[in-house]
Amino acid sequence: MPTPLKRFPKRFLWGAATSAHQVEGGTYNQWTLWEKENAKSLAHSAEYKLAHLASWDKTKQEATNPENYISGQATDHYHRYEEDFDLMQQLNFNAFRFSIEWSRIEPTEGAWDPAEIEHYRQYIRALKARGMEPMVTLFHWSMPVWFAEKGGFEKARNIKYFVRYADKVLQELGRDLRYITTINEPDTMTYNGYISLEHPPQKHSLPRMIWTYRNLLESHRQIYKVAHQMSRRFKVGFTKSYAMVEAGDDRWQTKFMVRFDYFIRDDIEHTYLRGREDFIGVNYYFHDRRLGFQVLDHPDKRVNDLGWEMVPGAIEHVLKRLHKRYKKPIIVMENGVADMEDKHRQWWMARVLSAIHSAMDDGVRVEGYLHWSLLDNFEWAYGKWPRFGLFHVDYKTLKRTPRKSALWYGKLIKQLRGL
Numbered sequence: 059m060p061t062p063l064k065r066f067p068k069r070f071l072w073g074a075a076t077s078a079h080q081v082e083g084g085t086y087n088q089w090t091l092w093e094k095e096n097a098k099s100l101a102h103s104a105e106y107k108l109a110h111l112a113s114w115d116k117t118k119q120e121a122t123n124p125e126n127y128i129s130g131q132a133t134d135h136y137h138r139y140e141e142d143f144d145l146m147q148q149l150n151f152n153a154f155r156f157s158i159e160w161s162r163i164e165p166t167e168g169a170w171d172p173a174e175i176e177h178y179r180q181y182i183r184a185l186k187a188r189g190m191e192p193m194v195t196l197f198h199w200s201m202p203v204w205f206a207e208k209g210g211f212e213k214a215r216n217i218k219y220f221v222r223y224a225d226k227v228l229q230e231l232g233r234d235l236r237y238i239t240t241i242n243e244p245d246t247m248t249y250n251g252y253i254s255l256e257h258p259p260q261k262h263s264l265p266r267m268i269w270t271y272r273n274l275l276e277s278h279r280q281i282y283k284v285a286h287q288m289s290r291r292f293k294v295g296f297t298k299s300y301a302m303v304e305a306g307d308d309r310w311q312t313k314f315m316v317r318f319d320y321f322i323r324d325d326i327e328h329t330y331l332r333g334r335e336d337f338i339g340v341n342y343y344f345h346d347r348r349l350g351f352q353v354l355d356h357p358d359k360r361v362n363d364l365g366w367e368m369v370p371g372a373i374e375h376v377l378k379r380l381h382k383r384y385k386k387p388i389i390v391m392e393n394g395v396a397d398m399e400d401k402h403r404q405w406w407m408a409r410v411l412s413a414i415h416s417a418m419d420d421g422v423r424v425e426g427y428l429h430w431s432l433l434d435n436f437e438w439a440y441g442k443w444p445r446f447g448l449f450h451v452d453y454k455t456l457k458r459t460p461r462k463s464a465l466w467y468g469k470l471i472k473q474l475r476g477l
């Protein structure tokens with residue numbers, strides 16, 4: 059391990075992250091409908107998208123089966139959360155990030171479901187009873203069907219519905235909460251929905267992408283205000299995907315494009331929020347290499363099962379840059395690899411943690427690390443075959459089995475928390 063991991067503060071948040079639609083099972087939202095409509099075509103296009111990867115032989119069977127693209131019962135975390143929290147306790151976690159499924163709380167417009175609110179109340183209490191800080195996300199890409207039918211976040215007039223739901227959740231559950239993430243990765247959601255067309259609503263349009271993004275940020279601003287009016291205890295942030303953009307040479311075009319990339323990807327939104335964030339939620343998966351106007355792959359790149367280049371140490375640069383520009387506490391809200399054979403996960407975590415440690419040595423305020431993910435889960439348009447979990451999930455029996463890297467992570471946390 060490059061840096062000895064000695065000096066993590068006692069109160070550092072250690073844990074993992076999930077999102078409701080990806081693990082709970084039995085959801086009914088805009089994604090559930092989209093999956094059903096698209097499962098066959100996703101299975102058909104799998105070979106075209108994935109056959110070039112070394113993992114293809116092992117993933118082919120699942121990836122070409124339409125069933126893979128239906129979230130269905132997922133990991134049934136909705137019913138098995140206590141069992142899952144026990145597993146987390148065995149890994150010595152003191153924090154857990156999860157999302158609340160809006161479509162359960164407000165299945166039809168304006169009608170709250172008290173039983174579902176109670177479910178999440180018990181859920182949060184079960185975490186606290188095990189000594190874990192609940193880190194809630196209000197919106198992790200799945201929305202009620204009625205809200206999607208009204209145009210979702212594409213319409214500024216719909217922001218009020220999301221703010222009303224957020225207000226309700228905080229009124230009902232806020233007593234037991236401190237860390238609130240309003241929105242998960244508005245950048246990825248809008249890019250995938252309006253540019254790459256990998257996610258609903260699959261409408262190709264740059265203006266719509268920009269407008270939807272703006273509406274998501276506007277929602278954050280309003281919820282930030284609502285939450286702070288309700289309680290000073292809340293720490294409200296939002297979470298975005300941050301990549302390191304590396305200059306592949308020292309031409310002016312390359313330097314210009316690196317700056318431009320950061321501006322477009324990261325700085326515009328922080329500027330728009332004008333400080334209305336109590337922490338910066340960092341999801342780190344990617345590293346890009348710029349050569350002039352092109353983004354080029356490294357010829358010897360090491361990739362995960364999804365073909366994503368793995369440069370774990372580059373998170374240090376991301377953290378330092380954010381610290382320098384925005385001076386806010388940072389929480390790593392997601393970070394992980396699709397790695398069915400658990401060949402890379404431990405190496406990846408060790409590098410990432412050592413990079414976080416060295417950023418902290420240089421004064422960056424990082425308050426937590428939440429690994430993506432606790433369990434294997436439903437990886438959106440790729441379905442169930444990509445395996446991001448610390449725990450392997452057998453989708454037939456729903457049995458959870460810790461991967462070797464999970465046991466390593468658990469031991470490390472124990473040592474670093476001085477337990």
Ligand code: BGC
Nearest residue numbers: 077242243246299341392437
């Ligand atoms: C998302 C997760 C997703 C993960 C891996 C993040 O962008 O927030 O929902 O599963 O990346 O792709």
